[in-house]
Amino acid sequence: MTANRSNSSRSRRRRSGPAHAPTRLRKGPLWGGLAALVLLGVIGFAAVGWTSTSTSPGQGEAAARSGSTAPAAEPTGRAASSPAPTGPSVSPSVSRSEKPSATPAKPVIPATGPGTFTTASGSSTKVGKGTALRYRVDVEQGLDLSATDVARQVEEILAHRRGWTADGHSAFQRVSGGTSDFVIRVATPGTVDKICGQYGLDTGGEVNCRVDQNVMVNLERWLLATPVYAKDVTAYRALIINHEVGHFLGHGHVTCPGPGQPAPAMMQQIKGMRGCVPNVWPYDEQGRLITGPAVP
Known part of the structure; x- marks a missing residue:
């Protein structure tokens, strides 16, 4: 009433x-x-x-x-x-009208885009040991997403002490021109489906993939993560990059090593945690690879 x-x-x-x-x-x-x-x-x-x-x-x-x-602006302590x-x-x-303002609006995610990309400008320093793998960062055109900001986040993920450089021989360097070994692309679900589908992979508008030199990041996953990581989207972005770049490095899928253990970065966590606890990094603090039984 x-x-x-x-x-x-x-x-x-x-x-x-x-x-x-x-x-x-x-x-x-x-x-x-x-x-x-x-x-x-x-x-x-x-x-x-x-x-x-x-x-x-x-x-x-x-x-x-x-x-x-009473709303916050309502006067209180009126004289008797x-x-x-x-x-x-x-x-x-x-x-x-005041109630919805407390909940952040869900971002509008286009179903598909033009399939053309903007490359983040500039370059990064080399991280890791060995010969650096050169990579670009692209964002599909027409999105309300800064290629420069995405590139900064990717650089931080690949330079992390628990990332792939912890293996002692992997190294990375971001470039914006010339030759590159792979490219990380954030795109709409439709564009990800199209590019991944050219190589026989069905991403169903939901997941990411790595095909040939392309690490395809679904915009919906980049912005919303998954239910497990919904409150820490930044962490899930690290999982996306580590998982798909891991495929580029030759790592296959593994599953949960046991209940209560950290989930490997190469585990398809979007399909369920199988008793493992959330983890987005390939290595632990002691420099040991976090892995589990291989998935056939």
């Missing part, structure tokens, strides 16, 4: 009785005038009493039924002697 209950004080004031003095008091101008003043004072006191006793309880009942609370307002303290339309 909305807080839209009307105030009854006005109607009660209209029913309070005649505004003129009774006939038996009309014995003279002086007595009639004094009697009228006394009676008007009594009626005025009654009107104030109805306002103070009927309006406040009515609002309290409406608030209790609706379960609503001040008359209560004659209308609802919060408009129902305002209270409804």
Whole structure:
């Protein structure tokens, strides 16, 4: 029920009785005038009493039924002697419009895009030992996504101490021109399906893939992660890059090594954790590869 209950004080004031003095008091101008003043004072006191006793309880009942609370901007600590307002303290339309603002809007993800890409400019320093694998970072055109920002995140992931450089022989360097060994592309689900499908992989508009020199990142996964990582999308982005670049390095799928163990980066965690706990890095803090039984 909305807080839209009307105030009854006005109607009660209209029913309070005649505004003129009774006939038996009309014995003279002086007595009639004094009697009228006394009676008007009594009626005025009654009107104030109805306002103070009927309006406040009515609002309290409406608030209790609706379960609503006053907005932050609503004044508090009103003086006891001040008359209560004659209308609802919060408009129902305002209270409804304020509730959705507490929840961030879900990003709009296009089903498909033009299939053309913008390459992040500049380059990075080499990370890791050995001959560096040169890579580009591309973002499909038309997306509200900065190629520069994506490139920065990818650089941080590949340079992490628990990333693939922990194997002691892998190295990476981002470039924006010239020859490259592989390219990391963030694209709409439709474009990922198209490129991965050219190599016989069915990504179903949902998952990422690595085909030939292309590490294809589904925009939906980049922005929303999965239910397991919904509260840490940044961590899931590391899992995407580590998993697909791991395929480029020659690593195949593995499964959970045992209940309570960290999930390997090469495990298809999007299909279920199988008792493992979330983990996005190929190596642990001691430099040991986190792996499990190979998936046929």
